[in-house]
Amino acid sequence: MTTTFVDHAAVTATRPASARVWRWFGRYGALLVLAILVVGTSILEPTTFATYDNFINILNQSALSAIIAMGLTFALVTGEFDLSIGNVASLSGVVCLSTMVDKDISIPVALLLAVLIGAVVGLLNGLVVTLMNVNALVATLGIGTVAVGVNYAVAGGTPVGLPDPGSFIQLTLGRFLGIPYPVYMMLGLAAILWFVLNRTVLGQSMQAVGGNPVAAQLSGIRVDRVRVFAFVICGICAALTGILLASRTGSAAVSGGDSYLLAAFAAAFFGSAVLRDGEFHVLGTLVGVITVSVGFNAIALIGLETYWQYLFQGLLLILGVGVGSLARRRAAAA
Amino acid sequence: MTTTFVDHAAVTATRPASARVWRWFGRYGALLVLAILVVGTSILEPTTFATYDNFINILNQSALSAIIAMGLTFALVTGEFDLSIGNVASLSGVVCLSTMVDKDISIPVALLLAVLIGAVVGLLNGLVVTLMNVNALVATLGIGTVAVGVNYAVAGGTPVGLPDPGSFIQLTLGRFLGIPYPVYMMLGLAAILWFVLNRTVLGQSMQAVGGNPVAAQLSGIRVDRVRVFAFVICGICAALTGILLASRTGSAAVSGGDSYLLAAFAAAFFGSAVLRDGEFHVLGTLVGVITVSVGFNAIALIGLETYWQYLFQGLLLILGVGVGSLARRRAAAA
Amino acid sequence: MTEATAFDDLAVAPVPEPTCLEMTGVSKQFGGHQALEDVSISLSPGRVLALCGANGAGKSTLVRILAGAESADAGTIRVHGSEVAISAPQDATRLGLSFIHQELNLVPKFTALQNMAMGADRGGRAGVLDLRALRRKAQQVQDRIGYRVPLDARVEDLAVSDRWMVSLGRSLMRDATIVAMDEPTASFTKEEAERLYGIIDELTADGVGILYISHRLEEVLQVADDVTVLRNGRLVGSFGASELDVASLTHHIVGRDVEGVTHRVTAVDPTQGPELLTVEGLTREPRVRDVSLTLHRGEILGVAGLVGAGRTELARLLIGADPVGSGSMTLDGKPYHPRSPYDAIKAGVALVPEERRSQGLILRNSVSANLGMASLRDPAGKVGTYSPRRAVRIAREAVSRFGIKTSSVHEAVGELSGGNQQKIVVGKYVLAGPQLLILDEPTVGVDVGARSEIYDIIRGLAAGGTSILMISSDFEELAICDRVLVMREGTVTASVPASRATKDHLTALCFGTDSASHEQDPS
């Protein structure tokens, strides 16, 4: 039972001015951190950072992380977790490339295959969580480990490369109107996922299940089914990221996508502090991913030591989420 | 006052037999999985698996994972997460060894240093969570990343080795009565942590905070302080694992302890299905760690392919938790 | 409305009516505990059937079975004459059943509109929401209720009574033929309750059958046409509401006579005794403004007020759960400024919070763990050890002292009935040994029997020298107080001695009208 109506955040009209300021920080704190980052780097690196090319470049770098993180957002919105996304991305890359090498399938078919892989793993996650009643963290850790096993069984653990990767590489390197395809994919998918989450019955049901599963169940929402759907969407996005990653280099490795797991979590949590009070949403996740990319880009351009990169990334995450969170608490106390 | 106790004997008598069976599975399902594993491997590998030496060997292999996982259990009991434990273990190993090389400190001092490092990181985690009001996943991911940065700053990313590791290595290689020291450490720490969690006010408070933080707060429990304590204990255990890992290998690498993160989570979640209904507890975590070690040992002795290892580990986790979970649901329905 | 009149005539006619809902021979066990045994009810269109019984009698379980949230072990359900199987909430929805469940079941982060729309299957074409249609429908429902909650306000920002209105609104979003309401008025003021009765009249006029659950027996007798009483999961009987009065209904429910709330009689008037707590100008904008009060040792001080008067906020300030804006307090002659409930409990001030499930209990923990929770304190300066054996012994004593009905102190409190849960929350704080115990709505959702037992506990504590501050919206029960304060819009507006603390007088003071004008009010 998760009925927690204890938030004593109070009615706005009668609030003192300080509360309004805090409230503003609560909403825009994370965006403020992003803005400071952009302005700061623009001053330090005016000729390389603040250019149109670099802007497109940053968007392009964000695309793959964004796709997997937006998928993860669906699991998080529904109140679940998915620790298998990194493994799914790896699996999808390896299986699709192996199949392209062995069976010589076309790129659209490979993309379909990726979607299928993601859907199957997502379905398994969902079924273990709903039918076996296993905590999502355990279930997805387990299924993710199984996915690694399948990955090894398929390609024996060795990297898979395409003999003639030309047109496959174009999938992520190609440009339209000077903008790389992945940017279109990211934005298109963001639009679709935003619509699904905010303008469909399924999306509302997911939010309801995440907000109060008991209430959702009692109001006739088929909670288990909604959960399974969330895992499936999450899996599909992870698999798409996997095949796009493979397309970047024309090859896929057994743990190629693993690093996306924590990156996607970081982005989604950062995003939950963007404009909302700790709720996950598609737009926020997108901002989260872009903030992380901007940060990384800034560090690389300024040329900081390795340890600065990590210190900076860690602090960015804490501050981005913390400023808003702290401000909201103060707003409530004021 | 009126009569109070419902006649318990009469009540149980009416329970259907199937419910009792399911209930039994709910409690002992995870242990059953362990038992099947042990019996199965004993039949397949009678001369190597089912020996006293191998039993000690398995315990010895479990020790380091057990220490970090039992620490994590405290964070989980309190309703928090700690994603920084792997990084803390790495940091502790690198810092302690660097200091031993540079400042020539003695082993007890190094151990104290490890405890200090763990406590500081745990404190930071706790403060970010309680004072800045940041979700524990974000906070510990952020602080963990900062810890990686500090790690790079200390040793520049290269592995640190001791010129003359002899006595330091004895810390984990030494034996007393034929049993390696780490086994004593694991069991000793388990006893202490069990006592703290179940027989002290602090431990009870942690369980209360994990159960319902609002109710705990209103019952006069200093929720924030209890949370910070949980993170500190968790950090200290992680740092101890880190220095023991360094002792086992005679050297420390920048990401040496990272792989403990998911392993510890898996063990703790497996453990939450042992004897209890999804509650985290020290004994369960210990059983979880040992189950994973037995599984790994069994695979090594039988000599299975890599992909089997992963498939097996994934299924072990899902089944271990799932059998109990499913059975408990059935028991409730029966 | 000639149709409605014709319908009314029909309802009075002695011909056997067609039933819209019949539940026959329903049984349900929870892990060996028989919650329902062979219970049958029947409801006719356009009538209100009240379900009465003590806490844990099985009322909610019956409703939850009907809603598809639990499955019955045995029994049949007929809706409009045909037998149906309800295995999930959506089955119930499809059959035209609608529910207000006992526990608020809203999504806190959703707006009122989103909550009302939740589960409305046909949201639009191809699964896409038709936001405009939903909003129109929600507005219609609100018009019908005659009460407007801002549709775009988030539920977590709404007052408790508004939340119940949203819950009520949701149950009317679909055109249901049967509506089951499980304690809908527990958090309502009299005025809001009156509005609900109006809605019920309207629904029944449309031929909707209403299943109604409440512990407020006068209300039951006013609203219901028929009353079915359960005791310990078994049917006691079904009665016409007109055959019953409060005393006889109470007798059916409890199985014995319960005396009404009586005024407190003490040998020495505690209001003349030594002062324990004084509060000067306590303020926390916007809900608490310049509150001053004095509480004596062994006194039971009541706080009356409408929902939203700021009483809960005041209580939270007294235990340091929220920071104080300005003002000062002294406890036992010494300055008292608690910065957390920990400080308060250490100083001997404890609060029994108003929402027992979310603020008072750890539902999955045992009775003994919950009872011991407020007494866990490190002895100054050293690590305190905890002895489960001692905890169990203390819990056993408390269980018999407070008359808590549980199969064992190891049972999870989530499985107990509401009244017993409430006794555990009270008991937990009593075991902490406070000098001042604040109780916020201690009897909401508690049955008549358990209620008088809670009064006994309170009186016993006061007799032992503990001071009591009791917040209540049920003005009748304030009769156990020595003195009653009235709060309105964040300030204390009156202090009434026990002898004059009648229900009508208090109501008038709460509304700020003088008692003469109120007494003319035909309610």
Place this chain on the structure above:
Amino acid sequence: SDSGGSGGGGGDDTYTIGIVKFASSDQTSEQAIAGFRAYAEKQGWETSAVDPQGAVDKANGSMQDYVQKKVDLIVTAVFDSSTLTAGAQAAKAAGIPVVSISGGTADGITANLDAGVSNGEPVAKQLVEDLGGKGDLLVLGYKSGLPCIGREQALDSALKSTSIKTTRNEVPIPGQVEASTQFAQAWLAKHPKGSGPLAVWGCFDDPALGTVAALKSAGRDDVKVYGINGQPGAISAIKDGDMRATVFLLATEAGENFAKLVPDFVKGGVDAKPQEVALTNVLVTTDTIDDFLTEYPDSTK
């Protein structure tokens, strides 16, 4: 002290050999192990392998498992031998020799198949030659891995006498491809076209391939990219002219050669003099790619 099990110290006996892999994702060591096992199986020796998934603690544990199993020889892979002290000590105590595939020698680990310096040298030489001793170089290194440290040493000593300016970034694993792309992109922005001879060196092929992706998306073709290992993607990239050179490790062959030494290892016992076994390799450049592909047609898969 002959507790070595069935094999004893005999000459043409059969052996039981326990292999501790690094991680099945590490292609080179996997191939070497495959070659090793293929040869061993042909001899009728019994091999078994565990995958500690990169965890050094598990690697030590697995070595102890093999001690329990009383194998005749333990083979470890990639893990820095100085981090396998516990396992090595246990093996030594039981009289079981240990050898390493590219992890270096240490107390109790008597032989090593080198994958570091010797693989770094050819490509470093080629790089200095291509740049003509001047220009800017982006180094994408990985200090936690022993082979990478050796390769970077080889690069550093080749660069010592030149005026090539280097920028170094530490590549994280996993996530190496993405991070390399981002490092390269930033570096490219600071080194625009025409700013002199430019090159990027990766201590293995993944960073090099990440760099290629950055080059393509920036539309640059004035930067030479170097990798090491010769994994399929890199060979394809050289074929397409996107990369300049890599070192193709004949790991399978090397593993086979290593396996031929097993009787010596066993005979030498735990106190044998440490020996380094060179790993055979081929430098592949855009100039030699066609010949190379005729000889190794499967190297792009």
